[in-house]
Amino acid sequence: MSKTPRQYFRSTGKLSLLTLALMAAPFAMAQDAGWYAGANIGQTRSSLDNASISNSLLGATPPAITSISEDNSDRGYKLFGGYQINKYLALEGGYFDLGQFDFVTNTNAPSTLNGNIQVRGVNLDAVGILPITDKFSAFGRLGVTHAHTKGSFAGATTVNSTRASDNNLKVGLGVQYAFTDALSLRAEIERYRINDSVGQKGDIDMASVGLVYRFGGKTPTPVAQTYAPAPVIIAQAPAPVYVAPPPPAPTPIPAAMPQRVSFSADSLFDFDSAAVKPTGRAELDKLAANLRGVDFDVIQVTGHTDRIGRQAYNLKLSTQRAEAVGNYLVSAAGIPASKISTRGVNGADPVTKPGECVGTKVTPALIACLQPDRRVDIEVTGQR
Structure with missing residues (x-):
């Protein structure tokens, strides 16, 4: 197969530049770390030089090639697993099978040479991720492969x-x-550099789609939401007490305050996590113990974040943390879910005063x- 302009892939150089650009995205404070696995299947296309392969197999003085019939596409697949270090970077390894590519070479001998090449192997990639929305992202990869290429060639009298x-x-x-x-769901294009088994190099491209499963990525079950009115002070009207005249003024019973x-x-939580850790459960257990004997109307749980990071992400994290606290009070303290209301605030209600924490660059200080x-x-x- 002589090299021709790619009809559905860009050059390797452009792919490399875009991949490196994606991997250079800034490190964020919020992290989406975790293990994942998946599989892709798609169409492969080779750019192996079958004329050079034929000449190397036809002898020291090969006859002139009159025509080559090529089948340079097949179906390929890959199985992979990886670890996402943060929301911008992951490491991914796997196994790939790029399929089989056939050709028939006719010469003026007259004779023919039938050949096929199969490619499979393993890879290790660095994956740079560019989040576009909470659900949609683009990514680029740069990696190394260890590929095994098997060639089978049959001529008029020989088989190699x-x-x-x-x-x-x-x-x-790719995009996900x-x-x-x-x-x-992910869709991607990849270029594999391979050895054609007779000492030359070539490229095989694969366009594929697949599914990715993230371990431990289940969405927490939300607490039933209630919209409570403004807190109402519940007071019990005191009964007047009469003594010898002149009677004193009635002594009021203090009203219940929120x-x-x-x-x-x-x-309560580990960094960038919405799972209540053991020390947090102990704090909530103390609160639950103090609530015993209280006839309450509503418990309002509000999660807050600081102003660092994207507002949409902070709102999601603060909401999940409020829901996690509400869920714990329901399961551990037996509080009815209908009495708990949760919400998240994306850093819009800070405790720190304006000008107290100066700067926008994320630093430990x-x-x-x-x-x-x-x-x-x-x-x-x-x-009570």
Whole structure:
């Protein structure tokens, strides 16, 4: 197969530049770390030089080639697994099978040479991720492959079999859409550099689609939402007490006031997590113990983040943390879900004062200064 302009892929150089550009995206404070696995299937196309392969197999003084009939496309697949280090970078390894490519060479001898080449192997890639929305992202990859190429060639009187294993680069681009936190669909194009088993190099491109499953990516079950009215002070009218004249004024019974408790998010959750950790459960158990014997109307749970990061992501994280606290109070303290209302605030209600934490560049000092803003507020309205 003589090299021709690609009809559906860009050149390797352009793919490499775009891949490196994606991997250079800035590191974010929020991280989406975790393991994942998946599989892709698609169409492959080779650019192997079958004329050169034929000449190398037809002898020291090969006859002139009159025509070559080529089948340079097939179906390929890959199986992969990886670890996402943060929302911008992942490492991914896997197994690939790029299919089989056939050709028939006719010479003026007259004679023919029938050949086929099969390619499969393993790879390790660095994947740079560019989030576009909460569900949709683009990615580029740059990696190394260890490919095994098997060639089978039959002439008029001879049959040859060749094998080659070699390490080469691969590049790729793709997009991914998350149906849920656990399941995503991806589509991508990749270029594999391979040894053609007779000492030459060539490219095989694969366009494929596949599914990705993220371990531990299930969405937390939300607490039933209720929209509570403004807290109402519940008061019990005192009965007048009469003594010898002149009677004193009635002594009022203090009205029940809302109880408000604020927890540091760092004490309840690990960094960028919405799962209540053991020390956080202990704090919530103390609150649940204090609520025993209280006839409450509503418990309002509000999650807060600081102003660092994207507002949409902060709102999602603060909402998930509020829901996680509400779920724990339901499961551990037996509080009816209908009495709990949860919401998230994306850093819009800070505790720190304006000008107290100066700067926009993310530094350890700024993160420490904004720590009071990362919290969960619980307000209980009722009567003991």
